[in-house]
Amino acid sequence: MLKRHNKVMLLTLAASLSVTSLVACSSKSNTPAGSNAAPASAAPAATTSGPKPELKSLQIWQKDDYNTYPVAKFLEQKTGYKVQYDMLPQDKAADKLNILIASGEPYDAVTTGGTTDFKALFADYAKKGALTDLGPLIDKFGPNIKASVDPAVLEAAKVDGKLYAIPTKTISFAGESLYVRQDWLDKVGMKAPTTLDELVAVLKAFKEKDPGGNGDKNIPLTIKSEAMFINNIVGAFGMPLFWNDVNGKLTPRILDPAFKDYVTFASDLFKQGLLDKEFAANKDATAKEKFTSGRAGMIMIHWADVPVVNDALVKNNPNAKANYIPALKGKDGKVGLSAATGFDRITFIPKASKHAEDAIKWMNAKLEPATFKEMAIGQEGKHYTFKDGAYTPIQPIFTDERNQANNFLMGTDDKNYPTYWQARVRKDMRLFDAWNFMNTIEPESTRIKDPLGLAPYLPEFSKNFQQLNTMVGDYTTKLIFGAEPISGIEAFQAKFKSSGGDASYKEVNDWYATAKK
Template identity: 35%
Template sequence: MNKRLVITFCLLLIVVLAGCSSSNSTDGKNNNQVTGERTETATKAPKTKDGEKPVLRQLMPYNRFNPNNYVVADFIRETTGYEVKYDMLPVENADEKLNLLMANQEPYDFIKISPGQFSHLALSGALEPLDELIEQYGTNMKQVIGEDSWRGAMMDGQIFAIPESSPSGLTVGYGLIYRQDWLEELQLQPPTTLEELVHVLREVKEKKQVIPLSGGKDPFQGEIGAALGWMYGVGNQFKVVDDQITHMVDDPKTIEYLTFMNKLYTEGLLDPEWAINQSNILIERFSSGQSFMYRDGWWNAANITNALTSNYPDAKIGILPPMQDVDGKRGASATGGIENFVAIPKWSTNKEETIKYLDMKFEEETFKTLAIGEEGKHHSVEDGKYFPILPIFEEELNFASDMLTGIDEQRYPTYWQARVRKNPHVQHFFETLQKNGEGIMYHDALTFAPPLPDVSKHMPKLVKFMEDEFIKFITGAEPISNYDNFLQQWRADGGTEMLQAANDWYTSAK
C-alpha cells in the first residue's frame, strides 16, 4: 500500500471502532434507524444491462417523511429516467451512523451531508474528487452554482462535493420589532440613530412603565452595533480588514459596542434579566405588554403577531429599519452560505451515472418543478413573485427541499419565497427585512469557506465563551476594563489557531 492508503485505512478502522462503541451504548432503534426501502443493494451494487440506467442509492439527512413514496421522488424518476432508492440517517447519533456506513463502504452512490460531516469524510479520504466528472458531465450545475460555492466544496484544490447553498441566498434574518401603536400614542418617530433610540427608550420607560428593550442570552445585537460601525451580529464574526481576516474580538469597535450596551443596561433601558432570559420569555413579555422592543427573526412572525393581537387586538408591530452611524452609513447583518454537501463515496460503482443524474436535476424547468411544483396547481405568479396554492403546496411539496441536491443559485431564492408566503405575517416580516437591507447587507468573511477543521474545532466553545463574557460586560457583572484579560483567554483557548486557519484559507482562495 502507498502511504495515503495506509493512512486512510487506519482512519476508517478508527471510525469503525468508534461507531461500534456508539452502537452498543445507545438505543438500538434510534442507532440503527434507516428510513426507506432496503433491498439487496444494502450489500452489493445493483446489476444493469448494457444501455440501462442503474438504480442509484442516496443517503440523506433525517426528516419526517418517506422519500421512497413521495410525490417529488416520483416526478424526479419520471423526468430523469433514474430510479433512486433513498435511505435516511437516524434522528439521533447521525454522525456515528454515517461513519459506520462509510467505514463499511456501504454502496451508496451519493450522500447529502452537513458541513461537519463533509469535512470529516473529505479529510479521511472517503470521498471521490469530482473535478473531472463535473467538467465532463456537469453542464447544468456549472452554470447555476457560483464560484464562491464551488470554492467552499474544495479541499486541497479539489472539488469533493456539489455545494447546496442556503435556499434564500444571503438574507437578513433578524430585526428590531417594537410597539408601533405606543410610538403613535406618545407622538414619537421611529429612531434613525442611536441618539434617537436612547431618547425613545427613555420616553417609553417613563410614560409606559415597561421594559424599553428586552433581550436575553444574545449579546451580539448587530442591529444596534451597526449604528456604531460594528458590522457583526448573529452568524457574523469574521470580516476582512486590510486584506486579512480579523475576528470581532480584535476589533476596537467591540469595546465601543459593549460600552454602549452597558450604558443602556445601567440606565435601566435594557431588560434587567438580560443575562438569563430565554427566547420564549421575550415573546411573552412583548405580547403581554411588558416590553416595548426586542430583536427577533422573520420565521417567528406568525407566533409574535398572533400572541400580541390575542391580548391586544388593536396593537400594531413596527419593524425598525437599520439605523445610521455618525457618518450616515447603515448596515444589515446577512447570513447564508453552504448548508449541505452532495458527495460521492470513493467506492461507488456508478460515479459517471450519478453526476449525469444530479446534473439533470439542475435543468431549468426540471429544477423549478422539483422546487415549487406546477404553476396553476402548486403555485401562482403575480408580478414576478411566487405564491403557494394551499393546501396542495403544503401537502405535496412540504419536503421538496429535502429532495434537492444543490440549487440554482440565481433562481431558487426567488422560487423559495413562495414558502414564506404561506403566512401573511411571515411574508410581511421577511419582505420588510429584505427591503430594509437592500444595498447595505454585510456577511461573514467565512460564509463561503469550506469547513475548516481548526475553525470547526474551536468555534463552539469560543462562541459560548464570548456569549458568557459579553453578557457580563453588558450587565456590569465584569468591568469592561477586564476586556484584555478576556481577549488573552480567547486567544489561548483556540482563537489564535482559528484565526490562523481562516487566514490560511483566505490567502489560498485569492
C-alpha cells in the same frame, strides 16, 4: 434554504469519532433571472443500462417525513430513482452524523447544514478519506450540476484541491433584526428609532410610560440567550458579522476596537432596565412568549418567524401591531445587518456508499432545469402564478406540497433560483413584508455580506471556530450582565489569541489578502 442560514449549531469537535477505521474497513444559462422560461439543459441526464438501484439519503431534520412528502414522489417519477430518506435529529445532529459516518452506514448521499461547524466536520471527513471524490463522477455524469451550480461555490467546497461535496448556495439576505410593537410606539407618541440614541429614548419611554399596561413589569427589549450580539444594534458599531473588515483585515469581534464600545452600550441598557434582566436564561421560545404576551415592546427575531409571532400577539391582544425598525446608525454613521453568503447546506457521498455513480446521476437529474423548477415551486397554475417577473404561490397547495421542497435541494440553479425562491416569502404577505423591508426597501448598503462565506477550507480557523466563538459569547454575556468587569477585556483578548485566535487570524487574513485581489 435553512431557516437560520447565519445561526451556528453547537458542535463539540473534541467528541467527534474517528473515521479512519471506516476508511480502512470500507474498501449556466443566459436566461434572465426573472424570466419564466427555463434555461436549456447542458446535456441530457445520464442513464443506466439496467434497473436503477434504490438509493439511501440522509437529510437535515424537518417536521414531516421525507418519504411521504409530495416532492419525494415527484422526484422518483422524474428521475427514475426510488430513495429511502432518513433524517438527522433536530438536536445534536453533528454527534449523530459522527456515529453514522464512523460506523460505515452506507448512505448514498448525506446533506448537512452549511454552517462553519459542519463545513469543518465535512472537511475532516474528506481529509481522513471517508468521502468520495466527486470531481471525476461529475465530469462524467453531472452536466447539469456543472451548468447550474455557481463555479465559485463548487470551488469553495474543495478540500486539498478535490471536490468532495455539492454545495447548495445561500441566497444572500438579511435575516434577523429588531421587531417593535408599533402600538406601543403610538401610545408613547414616538416613531421607530433610526439611531442608537433614538433607540435608547424609545426603550426608556417603554419603561417609564407603561404602554403595555404592565406597570414596572414592562420589558423594553427582550432577546434570547445566544443573542448577546444583538443584530442591528451590533451593526451600528460596525460589527454585524462574526469577522468584520477593520482597515483591510478581517477581525473577530473580540479583537475589534469597537467591541468595548458595544459591550459598554449593551451593559448600560441592562443596568437601566431597558434590556431584559433574564435574557441570559431566555430560550428562543421564552423571549417570543414575553413579546407575544404583551410584556415586551421589542424583540430580535428572524423574518421567517413573523407570521407565527404575529398570530400569537394578536390572539393575546387583537389591537396589537408590530414592525421591523430600520437599520440603526451609530455615532460615526456605521450601520449594518448581517447578510448570509456561502453554503446553505452541503451534500456529500460517503466512501461507504454502494451506489456513488447512481447518486451523482440522481443529483444531476434533479438539476435538469424543468425538473428543478417544478421541484422547487411546483407547477404554474397549480402551485403558483407568474406575473410581472414575480412568482406568487397558490394557497394552500403551495404550502401543502412545496413548503419543504428546499430540504430536497442538492445544489441549485443559481441563476434562476433566487427568483423562484421568492414565491416562498409570498406565502403570507406578513412574511413578504418583513423580508421585503429588510432586503428591498432598506438601502443595499445596510446589508453586509459575510466575506468568509465562500472561503475555502481553512484548517486552523475551522478547528478553532466553535471553541473560540463559544468562549467569546459566554464572555460577552458576562460583560453585559455585569458578571465580568469591562476593565478585563485586554486580558481576555490575550487568552483568545493564545487559544487559537492568533493562528486563525493569520490564516484567515493570508487568504483574505489573495481574495481581495
